[in-house]
Amino acid sequence: MVIDSGPSLRYGQALRSAIGKVTDKPVVQVLITHHHPDHALGNQAFADAPIAALPGTNAQLAKEGDGLTENMYRMVGDWMRGTQVRVPEQTLEPGVKRFGSHPLRLLAFTGHSGADLAVLDEKTGVLFTGDLVFYQRALTTPHSPGLLQWMEDLQQLQGLPWTLLVPGHGPVSQDRRPFEQMMDYLGWLDDLLRDSAANGLEMNEVIATPIPERFAAVKMSKYELIRSVSHLYPRYEQAAMARVEQ
Amino acid sequence: MTRVPLLLLALCLGAPAHALDPGPDPVPSVMWEFYRKQWIGDEPYRFDQRVKVVAPPFAEDARQVPLQVDARDVPGRVRRMLVWAELNPLPRIVDFAPGPDVLPWLAVRIRIEQATPLRAAVQTEDGVWHVGSTLIDAAGGGCTAPSVVRSQPGWEERLGQVLGGRYPREDFSRLRLSVAHPMDNGLMAGIPEFFIEHAELFDAAGRSLATLELWPAVSENPSLSFDLRRPGPVRLSLRDNNGNAFDAAIE
Numbered sequence A: 001m002v003i004d005s006g007p008s009l010r011y012g013q014a015l016r017s018a019i020g021k022v023t024d025k026p027v028v029q030v031l032i033t034h035h036h037p038d039h040a041l042g043n044q045a046f047a048d049a050p051i052a053a054l055p056g057t058n059a060q061l062a063k064e065g066d067g068l069t070e071n072m073y074r075m076v077g078d079w080m081r082g083t084q085v086r087v088p089e090q091t092l093e094p095g096v097k098r099f100g101s102h103p104l105r106l107l108a109f110t111g112h113s114g115a116d117l118a119v120l121d122e123k124t125g126v127l128f129t130g131d132l133v134f135y136q137r138a139l140t141t142p143h144s145p146g147l148l149q150w151m152e153d154l155q156q157l158q159g160l161p162w163t164l165l166v167p168g169h170g171p172v173s174q175d176r177r178p179f180e181q182m183m184d185y186l187g188w189l190d191d192l193l194r195d196s197a198a199n200g201l202e203m204n205e206v207i208a209t210p211i212p213e214r215f216a217a218v219k220m221s222k223y224e225l226i227r228s229v230s231h232l233y234p235r236y237e238q239a240a241m242a243r244v245e246q
Numbered sequence B: 001m002t003r004v005p006l007l008l009l010a011l012c013l014g015a016p017a018h019a020l021d022p023g024p025d026p027v028p029s030v031m032w033e034f035y036r037k038q039w040i041g042d043e044p045y046r047f048d049q050r051v052k053v054v055a056p057p058f059a060e061d062a063r064q065v066p067l068q069v070d071a072r073d074v075p076g077r078v079r080r081m082l083v084w085a086e087l088n089p090l091p092r093i094v095d096f097a098p099g100p101d102v103l104p105w106l107a108v109r110i111r112i113e114q115a116t117p118l119r120a121a122v123q124t125e126d127g128v129w130h131v132g133s134t135l136i137d138a139a140g141g142g143c144t145a146p147s148v149v150r151s152q153p154g155w156e157e158r159l160g161q162v163l164g165g166r167y168p169r170e171d172f173s174r175l176r177l178s179v180a181h182p183m184d185n186g187l188m189a190g191i192p193e194f195f196i197e198h199a200e201l202f203d204a205a206g207r208s209l210a211t212l213e214l215w216p217a218v219s220e221n222p223s224l225s226f227d228l229r230r231p232g233p234v235r236l237s238l239r240d241n242n243g244n245a246f247d248a249a250i251e
Helices: A009-022 A055-080 A147-158 A177-198 A203-207 A221-240 B003-014 B032-039
Strands: A030-032 A051-053 A095-099 A102-109 A116-121 A126-134 A164-169 B045-047 B052-054 B065-070 B078-085 B092-098 B102-110 B116-124 B129-138 B162-168 B173-179 B196-203 B208-214 B223-228 B234-240 B245-250
Touching: A009 A055, A030 A116, A051 A055, A102 A147, A126 A147, A126 A177, A147 A177, A164 A177, A177 A203, A177 A221, A203 A221, A203 B065, A203 B102, A221 B162, A221 B173, B032 B078, B032 B116, B052 B116, B065 B078, B065 B116, B065 B129, B078 B102, B092 B102, B102 B208, B162 B234, B162 B245, B173 B234, B173 B245, B196 B223, B208 B223
Parallel strands: A030 A051, A126 A164, B045 B129, B052 B129
Antiparallel strands: A095 A102, A102 A116, A116 A126, B052 B065, B065 B102, B078 B092, B078 B116, B092 B208, B102 B223, B116 B129, B162 B173, B173 B223, B196 B208, B196 B234, B234 B245
């Protein structure tokens, strides 16, 4: 079983070949945690396996997939050769679903991308968080409904009976540190945007904010702050201003 | 060795203003001369890092790129500020004329069609243009993307609604405004140009504090910020190219 197929046809094929070195068993199911290109554009490499995702993910891929793919071609060019969107043909409902001897608890959240699947293997305690958890790599916000929603999702996730955490980005963990870092970072970002809007800061001034020392190990934080300000700051600004027309 | 600076000084003093050495252009540009001739003409100019054109290194959303121009470090009073995006199909952004009570500083959000130099030419009272520059990278398409405003039902009723705020600083106060308007640039099939072209700030006594001419490289639902030297209520008067007039009052 494969959770997330990667950013391209070529990556999907490499993933298959890596799996082939570990087991000679076939891939029987692919689950896609959310519609972002680095998770859902390797689907073509698994043409012989059923692919499933949350209904919201399939709708987003159908609507935005081509645009997201074009942007990947622009960024990495030939590495994307042959890659096209393949929208999962199956839709998932939250709840426990059995795959072989593994009862998987499928959980639907929204905080990162609007439709975020997390998967808890109840047999082994392994929790696949998708991009609800980034660890040692700055979180991304292009389709987030809001940082407070994301924090609520994480509260629920961390209460599950997991033993091993597999973040969407960053190393696997047996302890709570990825959750702690996420909550800390989300809280910092939310406070920064709210305080900045309340003080009438311009986007470029918010972007220039130094990243706190405690996030020094979080890669790409400067870059992602530029992006997150663009995605999220207008909502905070509107909340901080009043109607003044006459 | 001392004769060279003296000679230079003599040349500077004696030369007509238009002979001012502009210095090297800090950004690679194919369009600088073209637009300089149109908007600065033969008036003296120099590339000047004291005019800070601030934008992110890349446009995360090419339809809403935050741009800030800060000419507070330029000596002398600033009378005009022309801002443009060189490689936009419609390059002009704003022509800002701050009065003595308004700082030579402006923030606005703009559309970017592709990676481009951004320029702000700031004219001081001695007639010299000080040109600030930066580069921004972009996936592009910001000028030709479908309108977000027009996709929202009831946008016509919200036309001209203004959100505003006033934020005290140590020795000035910031005024921020966001106006509901599609700022159509005429590049979408079947949708003619429809944009706010003129804004003016007044104090409580009705005296003009600053004027701002806008072009539709300014993003839809324009976001504008000014820094005012003095506290006190102000009024913003807006006019679009269809003759609609909007007013907003901020304490």
